[in-house]
Amino acid sequence: MKRVSLAIFSLVLAAGPARGAFNIASYYSPRNSERPPRNSTEYIILHTTEGPARGSLRKLHSRGEAHYFINTDGRVLRIIDKRRVAFHAGRSMWEGKTDLDNCSIGIELVGYHDRDITAAQYAALKELLRQLQEIYKIPDEKVLTHSMVAYGPPNVWHKRSHRGRKRCGMLFARDSVRRKIGLNRKPAFDPDVRAGRLINADGQLAMILYGREISPAAPAAAPTPGNAVILTAGKTAWDVARDRYNTAEVVYRFPDGKEIRGDRVTDWNRIPAGTVVVLGEAATENPVDAIRVIGRDGKTALEVAGEEYALATTVYFFPDGRVRRGDEMTPEDFKSLPVETRVLVGYVDGGYIKNGRSAFDICGPRWNRPDTYYRLADRSLVAGSGISETSIPRKTRVFFRN
Template sequence: MDMKNAITTHLVIAVMRVFVFTFLCALMLLGLPASGLEIRSQISPWNHERPLRSATYYIILHTTEGPEEGSLRKIYTNGEAHFFVDTAGRVTRIIQEQRLALHAGRSMWDGRQNIDNFSVGIEVAGYYNRDITRAQEQSLKELLEVLQNRYKVPDEKVLTHSMVAYGTPNTWHKKSHRGRKRCGMLFAKESVRYRIGLDKKALFDPDVKSGRLVVGDPYLATVLYGKSDEQEKAAVRYTSSDANVISSSRSAWDIARDNYKSRDILYQFPDGRVRRGNEIKDWKRMPVGTKVVISGQHGDDESGTIMEIGIDGDTAMDIAGEDYNKKTTVYFFPDGHVIQGDEMAESVFAVLPQKTRILVGYKYGGKVTAKRSAFDICGKAWHFPSTYYRLPDGSVVPGNRLNEGQIPKNTIVFFRN
C-alpha cells in the first residue's frame, strides 16, 4: 500500500505540474499577467485588423490629456493603446499586447522610426503636467513589472510619448524636431519614475544628439532628461498662471502644439474677440496676451496633417521648412496634379496657387492596379489613418475610411516616411 500511495502521490504531483505549466503558457498566449494584477478586457473593434509586432523593444507611457470616460471611448474606438489605466487604478486591455496599437504616431528613437511597430503603449488617464493617483501608480508599477519581465525591456527603454514623438517642419520649426507632444511628460521625472518602480531613465535624446532631429522645446527637453532639480524647475513653465497665454517667448504652437489650428482651440484676443484655430491665418502676428483655451480631448493625431497654402502659410517654406523641395513633401495642386517636391522647379515654390495642399514626410507609393493592391504598396499600413489615398476623382482620404477591395484602380498611395 505504501508503494501504491507513493506512486499515486508522484503521479498527482506530476499532473499538477503539467497543469500549472499549461495554465501559465495559456496566460502568456492570451496576454494575461501571471501576477496578481487584475486586467479586464474591452477589446477594440480594430484588434483583429492589427498585425502582430515583429519585436518589442520599448514600453511607451502616455497621458490621455482629457476626461477619463471620453478618453477611454476614443482609445477603444480607434485602437490607440494596448492598456488603459483609469484614476481608480483599474487596468483595461484595448488591443492584445502582441498586436500593433496606433499610439505613438510619427515617432523615432535612436534612428528607429514608427515606434508603434516595436512597442507596447499604455494610456494613463490624466495630464502631462499633473500627478496621477496613488492607485494608478500602484497598478502601473505592477503592469510595468509584468511587461518588462515578459519582453525584457530595461528601465531606460520605458519611455514617454513626448520622448519618441517628433514633428516635421512647420511655421515655427524649419527642421524636423522633437517636442511635437508633451504627452506622458511626468513619467520622465525621477520622483515619479521611482514611485512606479523605474530606477533608471534615458539620459539624453539619441536622435537630437546624432543630428537627426533638433530640439523644438528646450524646457520639455530639460524635464525629460535633466536632473531632478532641473526637471522640477523647468516643469513650472507648464503649470504657471500664464502657461496658456501667448507672449514673446510662448507661441500658439508652444501652447497647443500641432493642434494649434484646430477648430477646437479657442483664441481669446486682448480686445475681446474670440476666434477658433481654423479661422486664423497670420500665426506670426498673434497679439501678446492672447489666451489659448484648449477644449476637448487631444490625444495623438494618428492621421497625417494635410496643410494648405493660404491657411497654414503663404509659401512652401512657411509650411514645409527646409523640406519644401524634398521627395518626401507632396503637393496636391487645385487642378488635380500631384507632384513631389524634388520634381518641381525652384521658381514654382514661390507662386504656389491658393488651396494647394501639402503633405510633409511621406513616401510616394505609386498607383493601385489590378495586379498591385494597397497592401502590396505599403503593407500593414494600408488601412492606417496616417496613410492617404488620392482617388481618381481628385479627393484625398485616409486609409481607415477605405476597404482594400474597393480602392479604385489608379488611386495613388502616400504613406509615412
C-alpha cells in the same frame, strides 16, 4: 447605440479594482481584430490621457490607440492585444527608428503630463511594467515617455523636424516617479537630437526628460484642458497648443473678441499678441497634422515644409490637379506656388493601386491608418481610416508617412 455604449463605459469604469490582487480586464477595441501582429517589441511607451477617464477611454477604445488603459482607481483594461499593433505613438522616432507603433507597447494612464498619478495607478503600473518587461526582455532605459519619442514635421515656426510635438507622459521621466514604478535607469539624452536627426523645440521639456530632477512643485507652465493662455510676442500658438494648434480642439479669442477654431485659422503669421488660447480636451492622442495648405499654414514652401521643402518626401497637390514631389520641382515652381496648394511633409509617394498591387502591398499595415492618404481621381484626399480596401476606385494613388 450611443446610449448602450455609454452604459458599457460606466459599467467598465464603475466596477472598481479587484481588492488585493492585480488583474487586467479585457475591453478590446473594435479595431483589435484588424490590427496586424508586431514583429518586434523593443520599447514600452507611457502616456497620459490629458483628460478625464470616461471621454478618454471612449476615444482610445474606438480608435485602438493603446494596449492598456490604467484608470485612477488602478483598474487596468486591455484595449488592443499586446501582440498586435496599437496606434499610440503617431509620428515618432527613437535611435533613428521611426513609426514606433511597430515595435512598442503603449500604456495610457488617466492623468496629466505635469501632475502626479494616484497611489493605485503607481501600484498597477509597476506590476504591469514588471510583467511586460519580463515577457519582452525590455530594460528600464527602454521604458520611454510619449514626449521622448514624438516629433513634429517642420512648420511655420520650426524649419526642421523637431522634438517637442507633445509633452504626453512627461512625468514618467522624473527620477522620483520612475523609482516608484520600479525603474532604475532611463535614457541620459535624446539620441535623435544628439545625432542631428531632429532639433529640440522645447527646452523645458528636454530639461525635465534628461536634466536634473526638478521638484514636481516647480511650475511646468504647460497648459492643460480648460486653461486659457494669452499669446505674447514671444509665445506662439504652437508653444501653447503643440500638435493640436491647428485642430478644432483649440479656440483662439482675438483681442477684438472674435473667436475662431484652430482648423479655421487662415494665416498663422497673423495671430496677434493678446489672443487668448483655450484648449479643449484632447480628442485624439495624435492629431492628424499631415495636410498643410499654402496661404494658411505659411505663404511659401519654406514656411510650410521648412528645410524639407525640396525633398522627395514632401508632396505638393496643386489646385489644378498636378501632383509633384519636392525633388521634381524647379526653383521656379517653388517661387510661384499657388494659394490652396496642399502639402504633405514626411511622406512616401506609394504610386497607384492596381490589380495585383493592393494598398496593403504598397504600405503594409499602414494602409488604414488615419494619416495615410488616398488621392482619388476627383483630386480629393481620403484618410486611410475612411477607406475600404475592397472598394478603392481605379486610378487611386496612395501616400503614407515615411
